[in-house]
Amino acid sequence: MNxxxxxxxxxxxxxxCVEQILKxxxxxxxxxFGDETHVNYNRILLSAVLAGEKSADEIVLNSLDWYRxxxxxxxxxxxxxxxxxxxxxxTSEDGNVTPxxxxxxxxxxxxxxxxxxxxxxxxxxxxxxxxxxxxxxxxARKGARAIVIGGGLLGLEAARGLQIQGCDVTVVHLMDTLMxxxxxxIGGGYLKAKMECLGVKVLLGRNTAxxxxxxxAEGVRFKDGSEISADLVVIAAGIRxxxxxxxxxxxxxxxxxxxxxYMETSHPDIFAVGECVEHKGVCYGLVAPLxxxxxxxxxxxxxxxxxxxxxxxxxxxxKIMGVDVFSAGDFRENIPGNDVVRFEDPALATYKKxxxxxxxxxxxxxxxxxxxxxxxxxWLRSRTDLREQRRQLLFPHAVADSGLDVAQLTDNHVxxxxxxxxxxxxxxxxxxxxxxxxxxxxxxxxxxxxxxxCTDLCQSLLKAVAPQFQEEEKKVLCKCVPFTEPQLRxxxxxxxxxxxQEVLDIYSNGTGCEVCKPALSYMMDMAWCGxxxxxxxxxxxxxxxxxxxxxxxxFSVVPRIRGGVTSPxxxxxxxxxxxxxxxxxxxxxxxxxxxxxxVQKSDLPKxxxxxxxxxxxxxxxxxxxxxxxxxxxxxxxxxxxxxxTGIELERRFENLFTPHKLKMGVxxxxxxxxxxxxxxIGLVGQxxxxxxxxxxxxxxKVRKADVLVTVESAEEALQATALFFQYYRENxxxxxxxxxxxxxxxxxxxxxxxxxxxxxxQQGLRERLRKSKGLSRDAWLEGDxxxxxxxxxxxxxxxxxx
Amino acid sequence: xxxxxxxxxxVTPCANIPxxxxxxxxxxxxxxxxxxxxxSFLAVENGCPHRGGPLADGIVSGTAVVCPLHAWKFDLLxxxxxxxxxxxxxxxxxxxxxxxxxxxxELPATTESQxxxxxxxxxxxxxxxxxxxxxxxxxxAEIYEL
Numbered sequence: 001m002n003x004x005x006x007x008x009x010x011x012x013x014x015x016x017c018v019e020q021i022l023k024x025x026x027x028x029x030x031x032x033f034g035d036e037t038h039v040n041y042n043r044i045l046l047s048a049v050l051a052g053e054k055s056a057d058e059i060v061l062n063s064l065d066w067y068r069x070x071x072x073x074x075x076x077x078x079x080x081x082x083x084x085x086x087x088x089x090x091t092s093e094d095g096n097v098t099p100x101x102x103x104x105x106x107x108x109x110x111x112x113x114x115x116x117x118x119x120x121x122x123x124x125x126x127x128x129x130x131x132x133x134x135x136x137x138x139x140a141r142k143g144a145r146a147i148v149i150g151g152g153l154l155g156l157e158a159a160r161g162l163q164i165q166g167c168d169v170t171v172v173h174l175m176d177t178l179m180x181x182x183x184x185x186i187g188g189g190y191l192k193a194k195m196e197c198l199g200v201k202v203l204l205g206r207n208t209a210x211x212x213x214x215x216x217a218e219g220v221r222f223k224d225g226s227e228i229s230a231d232l233v234v235i236a237a238g239i240r241x242x243x244x245x246x247x248x249x250x251x252x253x254x255x256x257x258x259x260x261x262y263m264e265t266s267h268p269d270i271f272a273v274g275e276c277v278e279h280k281g282v283c284y285g286l287v288a289p290l291x292x293x294x295x296x297x298x299x300x301x302x303x304x305x306x307x308x309x310x311x312x313x314x315x316x317x318x319k320i321m322g323v324d325v326f327s328a329g330d331f332r333e334n335i336p337g338n339d340v341v342r343f344e345d346p347a348l349a350t351y352k353k354x355x356x357x358x359x360x361x362x363x364x365x366x367x368x369x370x371x372x373x374x375x376x377x378x379w380l381r382s383r384t385d386l387r388e389q390r391r392q393l394l395f396p397h398a399v400a401d402s403g404l405d406v407a408q409l410t411d412n413h414v415x416x417x418x419x420x421x422x423x424x425x426x427x428x429x430x431x432x433x434x435x436x437x438x439x440x441x442x443x444x445x446x447x448x449x450x451x452x453x454c455t456d457l458c459q460s461l462l463k464a465v466a467p468q469f470q471e472e473e474k475k476v477l478c479k480c481v482p483f484t485e486p487q488l489r490x491x492x493x494x495x496x497x498x499x500x501q502e503v504l505d506i507y508s509n510g511t512g513c514e515v516c517k518p519a520l521s522y523m524m525d526m527a528w529c530g531x532x533x534x535x536x537x538x539x540x541x542x543x544x545x546x547x548x549x550x551x552x553x554x555f556s557v558v559p560r561i562r563g564g565v566t567s568p569x570x571x572x573x574x575x576x577x578x579x580x581x582x583x584x585x586x587x588x589x590x591x592x593x594x595x596x597x598x599v600q601k602s603d604l605p606k607x608x609x610x611x612x613x614x615x616x617x618x619x620x621x622x623x624x625x626x627x628x629x630x631x632x633x634x635x636x637x638x639x640x641x642x643x644x645t646g647i648e649l650e651r652r653f654e655n656l657f658t659p660h661k662l663k664m665g666v667x668x669x670x671x672x673x674x675x676x677x678x679x680x681i682g683l684v685g686q687x688x689x690x691x692x693x694x695x696x697x698x699x700x701k702v703r704k705a706d707v708l709v710t711v712e713s714a715e716e717a718l719q720a721t722a723l724f725f726q727y728y729r730e731n732x733x734x735x736x737x738x739x740x741x742x743x744x745x746x747x748x749x750x751x752x753x754x755x756x757x758x759x760x761x762q763q764g765l766r767e768r769l770r771k772s773k774g775l776s777r778d779a780w781l782e783g784d785x786x787x788x789x790x791x792x793x794x795x796x797x798x799x800x801x802x
Numbered sequence: 803x804x805x806x807x808x809x810x811x812x813v814t815p816c817a818n819i820p821x822x823x824x825x826x827x828x829x830x831x832x833x834x835x836x837x838x839x840x841x842s843f844l845a846v847e848n849g850c851p852h853r854g855g856p857l858a859d860g861i862v863s864g865t866a867v868v869c870p871l872h873a874w875k876f877d878l879l880x881x882x883x884x885x886x887x888x889x890x891x892x893x894x895x896x897x898x899x900x901x902x903x904x905x906x907x908e909l910p911a912t913t914e915s916q917x918x919x920x921x922x923x924x925x926x927x928x929x930x931x932x933x934x935x936x937x938x939x940x941x942x943a944e945i946y947e948l
Contacts, residue, residue, distance in 0.1 A: 511864035514873060518861075537822035541859035541870045544823075549870050553856040790818045790825055798812040798904065801805055801830045 010034025418450025631668025640685025
């Protein structure tokens with residue numbers, strides 16, 4: 001029987017260790033408990049999420065699929081309350097008991113809250129996980145005054161993120177130097193100047209005594225009695241290993257859970273990894289050491305005991321764009337035998353300091369210019385003898401181009417410090433698997449998925465090695481809104497932006513253009529299911545007057561004729577309207593509808609009223625129509641009721657907007673008379689079943705639709721269609737037709753996310769569709785109740801010439 | 803239907819043009835598109851020099867408008883075609899001001915050629931019509947009067 005491995009903690013260290021364990025042996029039955037409700041994400045990039053540079057989706061490291069594919073039982077939002085090391089079980093807070101053979105503690109750490117009066121007040125935040133980040137994003141508003149307590153890596157990144165969100169930020173630091181654990185006072189001085197240059201205020205040597213305000217934070221008071229006011233306070237004063245569980249289980253615990261070089265704790269079946277661990281008196285809070293530990297532990301835990309963990313060289317890089325700071329090793333100068341090599345240029349705001357001992361590098365600080373950090377870290381880790389290079393320590397010989405630079409690196413050179421991936425293994429993987437893009441490289445080697453600082457190097461390697469290297473273009477919406485659409489969708493939701501103008505004011509130049517405005521209008525509609533503040537000025541003329549503008553500035557009118565089935569009365573009314581308003585052309589469209597062409601804008605409301613039919617939405621990026629054949633009603637070959645099913649399909653989705661126009665077809669037999677297999681969504685009736693097909697096209701491009709699913713009844717077919725319909729609405733980029741969307745994701749992926757998605761996910765799709773549909777209405781009702789007095793009316797000037 | 807000398811015309815109350823939208827009015831022989839930009843109103847001739855598209859129906863982008871037919875973009879202050887700089891296409895612009903909540907537009911005196919030439923595109927396949935006009939060095943002061 002398989003051994004049971006229980007992992008407490010679903011963070012980077014624990015999951016990276018599990019990845020390594022899977023490499024050694026698949027024999028474990030693995031259960032992972034995480035107290036956060038998210039899958040494993042890259043915690044280092046939270047500051048990028050706060051700064052709006054990345055969306056929450058983009059920092060995911062292991063998707064649900066990964067857990068599923070590796071048969072890992074994942075329990076999220078569950079905290080483990082106790083460990084019984086005798087009975088070998090863990091008990092969660094909800095009382096469930098889970099037995100284990102081996103237990104892996106990867107409980108991480110928590111924010112250190114200094115003894116400050118009033119930290120429980122509203123408006124006081126920590127910045128540790130995705131929920132904290134979301135909460136901060138919710139609160140951060142233009143003009144809000146924010147105080148960040150703590151001038152370390154995390155504090156500074158949080159400060160910059162809040163500032164980008166429009167806050168007026170002050171960093172308050174207890175010590176006299178920013179990032180004093182990574183920088184000396186000179187380096188800290190340069191850093192302070194840079195932060196101030198960006199507009200972040202910095203107060204040093206301030207000991208915060210209390211948070212002011214009754215129940216809500218209104219500012220802080222320092223020990224010296226001075227006060228500053230604020231709307232929100234973020235505490236980023238360091239971290240504290242989470243060791244309560246280990247201590248209660250009887251393990252040896254100092255500051256962290258004590259482990260030896262094999263990463264074993266004091267108990268034979270319990271192991272620990274990550275920020276909760278103490279190795280040789282050191283607790284690490286940076287990612288690279290944790291991943292090194294994970295590798296060693298994976299060997300130990302799977303019975304391949306041998307590799308030793310011998311401590312890590314601490315290295316840190318500040319991830320603030322435009323503020324380059326790197327520090328590694330021990331930078332104390334006043335130790336006998338240490339040589340200090342220093343360079344400083346105040347005009348360039350550049351500072352470099354190397355500490356050498358016995359001709360090898362032991363510490364480095366770089367401020368303002370960090371492009372050489374990789375070389376220094378390599379020297380540090382490998383204890384390279386630098387006698388030969390003594391003259392070029394700070395200024396290496398210039399190399400012709402970056403390609404050459406990569407070529408000069410040895411195969412053993414570690415490119416990705418976080419995941420310990422060497423140049424040799426990257427080059428081999430690129431060659432063996434024929435990789436061409438950075439994302440493929442990330443997936444195969446994990447390189448550059450940690451802190452991301454080696455992304456450029458990986459890119460250069462790809463360029464040098466892969467013959468068909470493809471630069472990945474990140475398609476931003478347009479020049480004025482430089483974000484990708486998934487990013488924007490995330491921003492709209494997380495920041496609760498409820499109008500196009502709000503997005504433009506905060507994330508653009510306030511004006512927008514003909515590309516982003518309609519796209520943002522659609523995003524608003526999707527995010528809030530129609531319950532938002534619709535800005536007509538951001539929409540194309542067709543959507544302002546619910547008719548299709550023609551080349552001469554007149555409009556066309558297409559009433560809804562569901563399933564293409566009409567009546568003599570309806571046809572008579574249409575004929576009367578055409579005559580009464582001198583419609584220039586009456587035409588049967590390719591979609592089994594009737595088009596009245598050449599109508600003046602001011603006639604539109606009257607025509608709609610006379611027609612007494614709903615809008616066919618022929619003018620918008622929305623649900624167009626359902627084309628049908630006569631099916632079992634009349635056709636001697638028909639095996640399914642195409643007419644009734646088609647009309648019902650049209651009724652369920654009509655009046656809704658979609659990323660691009662959406663055309664549908666229903667046929668009562670596989671002869672396909674209504675061309676369902678080249679529609680965005682098609683239902684193909686067969687003997688005893690319905691095929692649901694999606695992503696078909698017969699326009700500029702011809703594409704046969706992919707089969708989504710085959711089901712027995714028409715109702716089931718409509719249900720499956722609804723899932724796809726809503727999934728497309730929520731996830732396609734604006735102006736992306738279903739055929740591009742399905743092709744981009746692959747039909748397998750689409751199936752996984754719709755008809756084979758977990759029940760809760762399906763219900764979510766249905767629920768949001770239901771909500772949208774509930775708020776939608778026939779656009780032509782606006783003819784009786786216009787949005788604006790001059791929406792359809794021609795303005796008559798108050799004065800004119802006679 | 804001629805304007806004898808340059809003169810201001812009272813057009814319509816400000817409230818009749820929604821913010822960031824345009825509306826067309828016919829005065830004398832002109833079809834004029836008036837846009838509400840929030841802090842000011844700007845007026846240009848309505849017909850796009852490219853294919854006669856109704857600019858009043860376009861999406862406003864800052865102080866520019868984008869023609870709904872083929873996305874030619876015009877600066878409403880100068881009349882120049884922003885995304886077709888080589889075309890020399892230029893819209894006629896009209897000074898505007900607001901008096902007691904009423905938008906006013908100044909029209910030039912009608913010249914003979916204007917009287918004869920139809921300034922508005924009423925038909926399909928109208929031949930290309932370029933209106934040459936030197937862009938203003940600075941926008942007229944009236945535009946900012948409010």
